[in-house]
Amino acid sequence: MTDPAPGLETISTSCACGWTTTGDVDSVVEATADHAIRIHNMPATREQIIERAVRVPAAPTEPGEGAA
């Protein structure tokens, strides 16, 4: 199995207030930056968000039924 291309991996961030989001890098960065500024008046750069994110392991692939 190969790692997903950079930017396509699934990552997750959480806020101290309990809010969390998971998805691809761009969507997580966008959602986290929006939450930080809109709810906490806290500007956050892409680099700061990625620094605090964790990589979400890909779910193991189930062999398809009837696979040879």
Add this chain to the structure above:
Amino acid sequence: MSDLPIPVDVEGPVQAEVFVVWLHDGRIELTGACGSAPWMLEIGATEHPVDVVSRIVRDALGEPIVVHSTSWRRDRDAVILSFVVVIDAALVGTMASAPVGRSDLARSEATAAPREIEHGQVVEHGLRHLAWLVHDDPVVAAELPAVWATVLAGYVPEPFRALG
């Protein structure tokens, strides 16, 4: 990227801690963007704290009835300004909410801050402050629906006081 989650958290030398209160069947409850937990805001170097709290609450929840700073203390490597924000029940929607319990105040020494201050004590002080304002501040008295004066009667009025 870290191996362990590092929560995004409010930083900076001045932070606001917002307690959003509303009346649920005549009982004061805490709610807000972070549910009943304290709602932390970062205050920029050139920003006025009251403006920030009013704007963020307005944008996230809707128009507040009253926004008032009620105490401050030293915590989280910052000066924390506590605010009580009163909202109408119509703004609560699906936000988590919890009844406010009563707490003893965190008492200062004659020339020193209290050693520990719990959130419940900050809320208690804020509501006592609001109870005082209802009787002393004509703007607050005019803006708050009359039922608030009745509900707040159980809180001992106490003027603005630094907690830490």
